[in-house]
Amino acid sequence: MELQIIGQTLKLTEGDRTILSADSERPLIYVGHGKESVDMYRGNFKIEDYVEDKVPLKLTSAEEKDGITVLDFEGKISAAVAVKGECAEIKLENHDPTINRFWFRVAADKDEHIYGCGEQMSYFDLRGRHFPLWTSEPGVGRDKTTYVTWRSDVENKAGGDYYNTNYPEPTFVSSKRYYLHVDSTAYADFDFRYDEFHELQIWEVPASIRIEAAKDFEELLLKETAYFGRQPELPDWVYNGLIFGVQGGNERSFGLAEKIREKGVKLSGIWCQDWCGKRITSFGKRLQWDWHYHKEMYPDLPEKIAELHKKGIKFLGYVNPYLVNDGELFREGEEKGYFAKRHDGTTYLVDFGEFYCGAVDLTNPEAFEWFKGIIKKYSIDIGIDGWMADFGEYLPTDDIVLHSGKEAMVEHNHWPLLWAKCNYEAVSETGNLGKIVYFMRAGANGSQKYCTLLWAGDQSVDFSRHDGLCTVISAALGTGMMGCGISHSDIGGYTSLFGNIRTKEVFMRWAEMAAFTPVMRTHEGNRPDDCYQFYDDEDGILRMARLVDIYTMMAPYIKDAVRENHEKGMPVQRPLFLHYDEPRCYTEQFQYLLGRDVLVAPVYTAGQTEREVYLPDDEWIHLWTGQSYGHGVNVVEAELGDTPVFYRRTSKYRELFEGIRVKYGK
Secondary structure, rough: EEEEEEEEEEEEEEEOOOEEEEEOOOEEEEOOOOOOOOEOOOOEEEEEEEEEEEEEEEEOOOEEEEEEEEEOOOEEEEEEEEEOOEEEEEEEEOOOOOOOOOEEEEEOOOOEEEEEOOOOOOOOOOOOOEEEEEEOOOOOOOOOOHHHHHHHHHHHHHOOOOOOOEEEEEEEOOOOOEEEEEOOOOOEEEOOOOOEEEEEEOOOOOOOEEEEEEOHHHHHHHHHHHHHOOOOOOOHHHHEEEEEEEEHHHHHHHHHHHHHHHHHOOOOEEEOOOHHOOEOOOOEEEEOOOOOOOOOOOOOOHHHHHHHOOOOOOOEEEOOOOOOOOOHHOOOOHHHHHHOOOOOOOHHHEEEEEEEEEOOOOOHHHHHHHHHHHHHHOOHHHOOOOOEOOOOOOOOOOOOOOOOOOOOOHHHHHHHHHHHHHHHHHHHHHEEEEEEEEEEEOOOOOOOOHEEEEEEEOEEOOOOOOOOOHHHHHHHHHHHHOOOOEEEEEEOEEEEEOOOOOOHHHHHHHHHHHHHOOOOEOOOOOOOOOOOHHHHHHHHHHHHHHHHHHHHHHHHHHHHHHHHHHOOOOEEEEHHHHOOOOOOHHOOOEEEEEEOOEEEEEOOOOOOOEEEEOOOOOOOOOOOOOEOOOOEEEEOOOOOOOOOOOEEEEOHHHHHHHHHHHHHHO
């Protein structure tokens, strides 16, 4: 990488790739001042900004010393640029305390493609849009043209839009084979709408900007994940079958699990999110946020878990970093002063939808250790093998005081990292890394190495374009480019509102896709009684038994892909362009490579019996028929249960794939 400066002209290049380009007419940096308005309602944020000024800064001097080039921008901003090999680190310093808005422009090509910014559900290629980066509820519907979104907006301010996400990150990957990371947790907005530049807006002067390039994407991901850290490997038990999501207490939960197991559904685990008790709200069935087992619903749970272990089945629960104000643990935390406070010294109670909770102040080391101890004592010590580590997005920004002394506008996007680290340390300090798995929806800068498994959040129970089945494909591909390459989703989706209920077709299409992902896990949803449940349907149970068996047969291959994610940062679900440099591969977001050798094209719309599939330049074998296919667009059969899947003829796993076809093919 080379930095060239002549007068006010600056260029940062890597070979024939221009990454930064600025001169007197095209400034690199703008600064200004703004006044934001932030309104939170149950994790949904309305954020507006009044920008009082936006001023371009000229490069007024450049001085090189000890291999570092120090740039001065009119005495307001200084930038120390260190270039080493294919990496440039730009350390920034703000010399004007009135500046609270910062814009940085990156050179763009018209035909460039952009990926990342955390987990983006609606679009994998971010080019042509801007993306506000703020952790929040992602919204219900996420499409202002739909009835569900409209109702969600009117009743709960919760409709969302294409950019709302649980996991924002000020990092992107360019098709020019570099990544750029902004070291800041402040609100940001990355704008990729312009032909000649990308404009990155941050509501502070960030500590630094890192740019690193590589000769190909495999090397780039190796470098990027070395910087952020890599996810641990999944426990071996995960691959033994389905993680069965069920609730309702001992009799119902374990009874249904035994029913489907007797009918041939292999189980790796039983996930009872209501292990802590339940709470009924207008939204549906919620939980009692007091993180110990509920002795009326799940009497003698530790003994029941021990019995499951003897059968080779694990038990999973649920936890999040908030405590309901009518619970036992809340009273303990209140006495110790471990919750975030208002300015008047009282505990800040957060509205979670008809109940209120204290937010454990994770910036307080004592509170952090206390809550970590809760996870150890009430989950790990009774034998729980995993849990949904939910939420992390609800830190309010108004009238709140944190132990760190930092403003909530800066800590808000930092919160998911603290939450991930709390779970990670609870597991690692008890010697359970590689044995326990927890899955998270929220993410942040650097949370990759603390996240044993990502989950795509609360999709609607449908095929909708911006909140249905297809969005989890985009989510997995995007987070894979961020170094979070082990992901999965609620089979069948979660959110059922305003007459939108889960059908058998939605559930089964989701399940057949999930068989070709790292983890298969079901969820009954927020309104289980309204939605299709496969355990109430004999045909549904048989179909699930087949799909879960296919998943277990794929286990050696998936396990190797998970190991590659851990060792090299190559995601399990991969965009086609990681291995095929073809124009369509850079824009395809509804197909993916599972590892190196398998291509999956899920059916993501209703009523389909065939699917158009783009196959990159290789020799492909259709998993279900054994028919050979070549490069280009092909239309293939896609009956319910047989999502289009292909493998490379030269794969060393060919015998494994042929075994699946012999047992379950046509």
